[in-house]
Amino acid sequence: MSTPTPAAARPLAIDQASRSGGLRAFGLWLGVALLLVVLPFVIRTPVAVPIMSQMGIAIVFALSFNMLLGQGGMLSFGHAVYFGVGGFIAAHALNLAAARGVYLPVPLVPLAGGLGGLVFAMIFGAFSTIRSGTVFAMISLGVGELMAASSLIFDRFFGGEEGITTNRAKAPLLFGLTFTKDREVYYLIAFWVVVTAAAMYAFSRTPIGRIANAVRDNPERAEFVGYSPRWVRYVSFCAAGLFAGIAGGLFAVNYEILTAENMGLNASGAVLLMTYIGGIGYFLGPIMGAVVFTFLQSMLSDYTGIWLLYLGILFLATVLFVPAGLAGLLMLHAPAWRAGRLPRLIGPYLLVAVFGVVAAVGVVGAFEMTHFLASAESTRATKRLFGVAVAPRTAAPWLAFIALTAVGALGLRWAAPRATAALAEANRPGPSR
């Protein structure tokens, strides 16, 4: 590598590389689009399509959040404001369209949401982005509270406690497309997911997108190479608001209702959790996080009333043990994968998985029994857990779950370092030993 390429040959090589890279990137986006098209035909359970729609909205929202956190180093506790405002404006736009006040077909409604998100980001961003770090985080919290208070004051716009409802079936048609079935809405969301994800990816490859990373790393230095850190943050902030607004618009089209909750602190917290769980250092991270988070959210809530607790534990575990998130965890294996050494990891990983499941069963059992005893269900004597009837008022199940937790934890302490060492060995450069 140390021998320099002849100067004359280099520009050509770069050109070819970037051109084939562009083609590959185009192929990748096309592949993603195709996958999204066939997914409803592959996964045939009736709940799949609404959940995939929900995932799509979460993906756009989480990607826009990561424009702030991952790429710009701005930790926002109020990003749902732009999602919610976009959603409300999209809902009002849809109602206006339904009343034939304007010609706005359903597929373009998310753009109205995007515009709303952008305008509000331009206003709030003007003072939010003066500083990054703690100051930014505090202001984002303040703006979130401000909007929550406004939702009670501006009743006509936010619809008070009931929120704003709309009806996409009444809007004018574009190319005769109707959006009455779940699957039709899914395709509309999938279309916007691909378009916005491609746009956000492209943004990260522009001069301002690259400089956003530089400002995240070292605002002072960026200032001394000609950039105003504040302006760079502002542009990122506005772009993030735009895409959050589009996500909110998709939400309005999908659910046909918006309440103040959609722009509240909980919604802002959820997007932070999913983005972080997915991994803020990679473009793929928020996508993975949104898919996993939404899946767990909709699956777990069917089985247990304390699903939020489990998501919280997942978040804590991510922060403590895998700060790079799911995408980071995946990328850790890239060298081993290239060297063809992934099969060697199966054994150590299987051990970790077994002990992990044992510990999880123990912890979940203990939590569920506690929840059972503390809630109104407790008039009954037994509860079904993991397919068995257990009696939370006797000592035996408690002892069993505590024992499982202990065995799992001890096993993990033994197995986890071995798995880490195996990974390090598999990632080691050079020929395999």
Next chain:
Amino acid sequence: MMRALELQDVHKAFGPTPIIRGVSLTIEAGTRQALIGPNGAGKSTLFNLITGKYPVSSGHIRLKGAEVTGRRPNEINRLGLSRSFQVTNIFPQLSVFENVRCSVLWALGYRYSFWHRVNRARDVQERTETVLEQLNLMARRHVPAGVLSYAEQRALEIGITIAGGADVILLDEPTSGMSRSETEHVVQLIREVTAGKTLLMVEHDMGVVFDLADRIAVLVYGEIIAHDTPERIRANAAVQEAYLGVPQGAV
């Protein structure tokens, strides 16, 4: 001769404490000059005033004839002044290539563009690679800057400073903490990358100062006590007193 940099009765106080106490200094274009002085004399503060990091308490600073007093660092940089830092100040998570590229983007007119694709900008690519070759960091281009060795980071620091093509370069202790051979390397690098430009550098290594500088300014307790050719500075009694004979001993 054109004046690259002109300081006129510049004062700076932090609270009641005066740090810079009336500095007037003219740096002619195309010269390499050194700013020396004992610790705490205010050398880095003076750099921070010139580059806009701190506002002056009073006085005027002109860059190539243009008043820059009170301007932001990014505005001053766009007028053609660039600086390095005493403590390495790079983008640790970005690759070495991206570190240099950040400094190239504004200068080549890409500014806050979100309609260009940065990998397709051939002029950016070429300028960045030229600088990396000068720095001898071509082989390390894909490595995150944070994992470079100290000497490599110092070289990168200089690279970021000069990549934008500024014609007035301020280097703050470019050789601090380096071994003899590393220092020689950096001196050679500085000579190369500042050819035809104006250089003002703070430096403690008198070997480097007398090797590189056409003129030397001596700052003691916030005042310039001498500004002259290396030979005359060496013979200057006031400088010798301030330095307790260090310049003579070191050379």
